[in-house]
Amino acid sequence: MALLRWELKKIWRPGLLLAIALIGVVFYQVRTGFYLEHFSTSNDRGGTQVQLASGWLERYGTTMEPEERAELDGQLEELEAEFARQVAQIPGAAEAGITDYESYGAWREAYHDRARAEERTEEESDLYWSIYYDTNLNMVESLLQFMQEYDNLAGGGSALDWGGDVGSYSPAHEASIRRIEGIEAEGVYGFLSSTMINNTDEFFHYFAIWCAFSGVLLLSPTLVRDALHRTRAMQWTSRRGRRVLNVQMGAALLSGLLLTLLNCAVYLGPFLATGALTFWDCPLVTVWPGTYPWFDWTYGQYLLALLGLTAVLTLAACGFTVVLSQFSGSYVAMLLKAIPLIVVLCWGLVPWVMMGAGRFSGSPVRLTGLPGTEFVCGVLAALAALGLCGWTCLRQRRRELME
DSSP states (O other), X not given: OHHHHHHHHHHOOHHHHHHHHHHHHHHIIIIIHHHHTTSSOTTSHHHHHHHHHHHHHHHHOSBOOHHHHTHHHHHHHHHHHHHHHHHTTSTTTTTTTOOSHHHHHHHHHHHHHXXXXXXXXXXXXXXXXXHHHHSSHHHHHHHXXXXXXXXXXXXXXXXXXXXXXXXXXXXXHHHHHHHHHHHHHHTOOBOOOHHHHHHHXXXXXXXXXXXXXXXXXXXXXXXXXXXXXXXXHHHTTSHHHHTHHHHHHHHHHHHHHHHHHHHHHHHHHHHHHTTGGGGTTSBSOOSSSSOOBSSOXXXXXXXXXXXXXXXXXXXXXXXXXXXXXXXXXXXXXXXXXXXXXXXXXXXXXXXXXXXXXXXXXXHHHHHHOOTTHHHHHHHHHHXXXXXXXXXXXXXXXXXXXXX
């Protein structure tokens, strides 16, 4: 145990951790933070979907039954009345003949016709954007879209009408059709925002890339440093020292898991601040147009699946890194190996597995036609990394026997 603590201390160096933290701050600002900003922004369609869903969750539970659908007509009337009050406060709206949502729809159609003909004026453009930002327009149109989609499904329509499956070019085409037909036969009317699901998917996609990348940065110097300081030669003078590689491999893999937990504590804080966990029990199958899930998950189960897949891929990245570090005699040699590893992991394997994981948009499933392929790929990558670690330790032991 003392040897394990010593190896962990060698890995977790303050200077290296500070450098990783600084890179992580930049990565958050450039990538993952973008998707958190769109979880509940009121001025876009996705934000209004989340706000509507929040109200329905308190009122109807996690799904909206057909008998509850009728109450949306009253909600629409209230929102349209609020829109009329707000648009009356906008300068130029009354002069343009805009007094309610219906008159706004006619004006907007004419506005777009003039825009296509390049005849619109600057005043009309200013009025268009004033109405967009200073009224509840997105709320009204989001509710109208939901009601139309709900009535279509309840009336015998299908997601196949708007191309909800993965497309005939994919091996998963027939499986997706069967999945959609099964869902619609069950009559599941969830209202979890499809934009929120997409933003969650994108967030964890980049979060997994960061976890793998930070794992490579943390572990790359570990065993190289021993080689440069001729630590291995000193270790070989004792029986216990010859078997230190086993402990080093264990310390590296343990460090990868600890780093994942640390990344979760830092990165998932802003994610939880969005209020996403409010929808923990909501089914991932939703009335809003979007990609369907392969499994009957709730949103909470979906989050746990993405977290588990992230941890598995990070473990794989750490395993590959520590093996390459073992066979590098200098920092330059390790750098020449780490760069291709980062490219393969962070621009290849991890995005390919994480993008659309568990949903029709998932790349591995599109390739194989077998739902859950991305999780199998993640586990296989981790097993391959662990196998290489085991082979490295076995190779070291054979060298001991020969010498």
